Amino acid sequence: MRLRPERGLGLVLRFILALVVLVFFLFPIYWLAIISFKTPDEIFSFPPVWWPEAIQFANYAVLFKDGDVETIGNSLFIAGASTLVATLLGTMCAYSIARFRTGGNMFSDWIISNRMIPPIVIVFPIFLLFVALGLVDTYIGLIMLYTAFNLPYVIWMMRGYIQDVPVELEEAALVDGLTRFEVFRKVVLPMVRGGLFATAVFTFVFAWNEFIFALVLTRNEVTTFPVQVTHYFGGQSNLWAKIAAMSVLGTVPIFIVVAFLQRFLVRGISLGAVKG
Amino acid sequence: MSQLEITGLRKHYGSFEALKGIDLSVPEGEFCVFVGPSGCGKSTLLRTIAGLEESSHGTIAIDGEVVNDLRPRDRNIAMVFQNYALYPYLSVFENIAFGLRARRVADAEVNRRVGEAAEMLGITPLLDRQPRQLSGGQRQRVAIGRAVVRDARLFLFDEPLSNLDAQLRDGMRAEIKRLHGEIGKTTIYVTHDQIEAMTLADRIVLLREGRIEQEGAPLDMFERPRTRFVAGFLGSPQMNFLPVEAGADGLVLADGQRLPRPLNASGATGSLVLGVRPEHFSRAGEPVAGEGRLDILVDLVQPTGTRTYAQFRVGAQEVTAELPAHSVEAPGARLALAVDMARVSLFDADGIALR
Numbered sequence: 001m002r003l004r005p006e007r008g009l010g011l012v013l014r015f016i017l018a019l020v021v022l023v024f025f026l027f028p029i030y031w032l033a034i035i036s037f038k039t040p041d042e043i044f045s046f047p048p049v050w051w052p053e054a055i056q057f058a059n060y061a062v063l064f065k066d067g068d069v070e071t072i073g074n075s076l077f078i079a080g081a082s083t084l085v086a087t088l089l090g091t092m093c094a095y096s097i098a099r100f101r102t103g104g105n106m107f108s109d110w111i112i113s114n115r116m117i118p119p120i121v122i123v124f125p126i127f128l129l130f131v132a133l134g135l136v137d138t139y140i141g142l143i144m145l146y147t148a149f150n151l152p153y154v155i156w157m158m159r160g161y162i163q164d165v166p167v168e169l170e171e172a173a174l175v176d177g178l179t180r181f182e183v184f185r186k187v188v189l190p191m192v193r194g195g196l197f198a199t200a201v202f203t204f205v206f207a208w209n210e211f212i213f214a215l216v217l218t219r220n221e222v223t224t225f226p227v228q229v230t231h232y233f234g235g236q237s238n239l240w241a242k243i244a245a246m247s248v249l250g251t252v253p254i255f256i257v258v259a260f261l262q263r264f265l266v267r268g269i270s271l272g273a274v275k276g
Numbered sequence: 277m278s279q280l281e282i283t284g285l286r287k288h289y290g291s292f293e294a295l296k297g298i299d300l301s302v303p304e305g306e307f308c309v310f311v312g313p314s315g316c317g318k319s320t321l322l323r324t325i326a327g328l329e330e331s332s333h334g335t336i337a338i339d340g341e342v343v344n345d346l347r348p349r350d351r352n353i354a355m356v357f358q359n360y361a362l363y364p365y366l367s368v369f370e371n372i373a374f375g376l377r378a379r380r381v382a383d384a385e386v387n388r389r390v391g392e393a394a395e396m397l398g399i400t401p402l403l404d405r406q407p408r409q410l411s412g413g414q415r416q417r418v419a420i421g422r423a424v425v426r427d428a429r430l431f432l433f434d435e436p437l438s439n440l441d442a443q444l445r446d447g448m449r450a451e452i453k454r455l456h457g458e459i460g461k462t463t464i465y466v467t468h469d470q471i472e473a474m475t476l477a478d479r480i481v482l483l484r485e486g487r488i489e490q491e492g493a494p495l496d497m498f499e500r501p502r503t504r505f506v507a508g509f510l511g512s513p514q515m516n517f518l519p520v521e522a523g524a525d526g527l528v529l530a531d532g533q534r535l536p537r538p539l540n541a542s543g544a545t546g547s548l549v550l551g552v553r554p555e556h557f558s559r560a561g562e563p564v565a566g567e568g569r570l571d572i573l574v575d576l577v578q579p580t581g582t583r584t585y586a587q588f589r590v591g592a593q594e595v596t597a598e599l600p601a602h603s604v605e606a607p608g609a610r611l612a613l614a615v616d617m618a619r620v621s622l623f624d625a626d627g628i629a630l631r
Contacts, residue, residue: 166359166361168357168358168359168361169361169363171326171328171348171355171357171361172355172357172361172422173374173378174327174328174347174348174349175326175327175328175348175349175353175354175355175432176349176354176374176375176378176422176426177349177375177378177379178349178378179347179349182378187363190363190365191363191364191365193365
């Protein structure tokens with residue numbers, strides 16, 4: 001169905017409505033960003049300062065000087081590595097389940113059920129496990145953990161995308177002379193590229209945002225970005241300048257990832273939505 | 277020497293037996309068509325030859341080499357799929373070149389062979405396009421191009437024309453036959469369409485419930501079907517099957533009319549089934565002793581332009597006769613039809629032709 005092109009008043013109303021919605025949702029981001037450029041006086045002044053007199057980067061400079069930004073590096077590394085491993089392993093698992101019915105018909109339901117465990121339930125057992133294995137406060141520990149959390153999601157999503165690939169494409173490739181692994185690499189992966197990127201973004205965002213395990217399982221070595229931000233909420237006062245500046249820095253990588261993959265995101269998500 | 281030799285081939289899916297013992301040999305260069313109703317096992321047989329399905333028992337040999345345990349890629353066969361199976365993310369050129377690239381053929385050779393195949397199929401101007409920009413017929417050509425570009429031992433076609441509309445199908449059918457004439461490769465072609473089977477095949481293999489019902493040259497099978505099933509499957513409109521009481525001196529139909537015994541059937545008597553194709557009927561002239569003759573009341577007339585189909589009843593049985601155009605104008609006409617007793621078939625109660 002095609003919508004009739006809007007003209008005149010209808011169009012204006014539509015724009016105004018879109019603007020209102022946009023302002024409503026973008027305001028917190030604006031507020032966060034603007035605080036990060038304010039001086040301490042401006043942050044606490046009332047009535048609030050909507051636009052600081054001079055954009056100044058002192059709040060950021062402090063984060064760089066004290067080394068707080070390293071936590072963003074930690075987060076990038078941990079989220080990136082676990083996304084890479086989870087999508088790689090998960091896609092191969094999904095292929096096996098989708099094409100060879102590995103584990104029987106209920107296997108993928110069983111796998112996704114792992115996502116239904118409230119994380120808080122397993123924090124303590126996992127902590128004990130990590131202590132015993134010497135994984136507390138290590139990169140490898142968090143990477144493994146996030147990979148484990150994300151695998152069910154990746155398997156579930158990728159299984160759906162792979163099932164949508166016509167099996168004849170793979171059969172034609174097998175007859176044409178490819179091995180099963182080459183079929184996976186040269187036929188299946190290009191066919192599910194959109195879904196793969198969309199899944200990878202969600203996986204990355206999950207690992208990027210994860211807080212409770214990062215809080216419990218790390219000390220000083222591999223503090224991640226969300227944990228670092230909480231350090232600025234003090235018993236006496238909150239360091240709003242640092243909170244804002246750090247949050248802006250932590251939002252940037254996600255912005256970049258989503259901006260680059262937006263094209264695939266929309267297609268990948270809607271594909272999954274239709275095929276469910 | 278036969279190029280494809282299948283012996284005692286069986287295929288189970290759990291307790292379901294899709295192929296119940298197939299023995300077949302296909303000589304080099306032959307165009308062999310597997311035909312049958314859906315679920316008869318024709319596609320399973322083709323896929324087992326390709327190596328996409330594993331056989332449960334029996335052997336498949338290509339050029340004398342047993343290929344049962346070879347992967348599809350090592351069998352050196354080319355296959356065209358019903359839904360074309362083109363890679364949407366590759367250009368037409370790369371789609372055709374796919375099998376050559378998989379076998380690491382040098383670029384210059386790839387260019388030469390893709391060029392030749394495209395030329396042969398008339399798709400040279402399309403080589404830079406994406407599959408989604410092509411029509412159904414063009415996609416099918418590309419799919420065929422991908423097969424012919426390979427120097428394969430066997431060509432397999434799995435219902436390649438069933439996604440095309442009727443007009444395009446006729447054109448592509450002729451083209452496939454011409455192509456086979458030019459390339460001369462052993463070809464196995466699966467279809468459920470008896471017209472495709474009749475027109476394309478050097479030999480038809482008619483399958484039914486996992487077994488070969490009959491195999492042979494198309495006209496041979498059409499004119500001398502071994503069973504009632506074969507007789508009914510080949511030919512359109514279908515052969516008419518009339519229950520008869522056969523005596524030594526002739527056949528008595530359900531409505532009491534009599535026909536002489538068919539010339540080519542054995543002397544069996546009792547309750548039998550007479551198979552008469554619509555074209556075995558004609559308008560009768562003056563009665564002649566010993567000819568097959570039926571007096572009928574036409575209850576439906578279907579003119580096709582070139583021929584007219586007249587329907588009538590013999591007892592409870594609806595019967596179709598194919599007559600020249602304008603032979604019958606309207607239902608209700610009373611006609612005398614001659615039956616060509618040299619061409620009809622007679623089947624026993626089990627549906628086996630009596631010869």
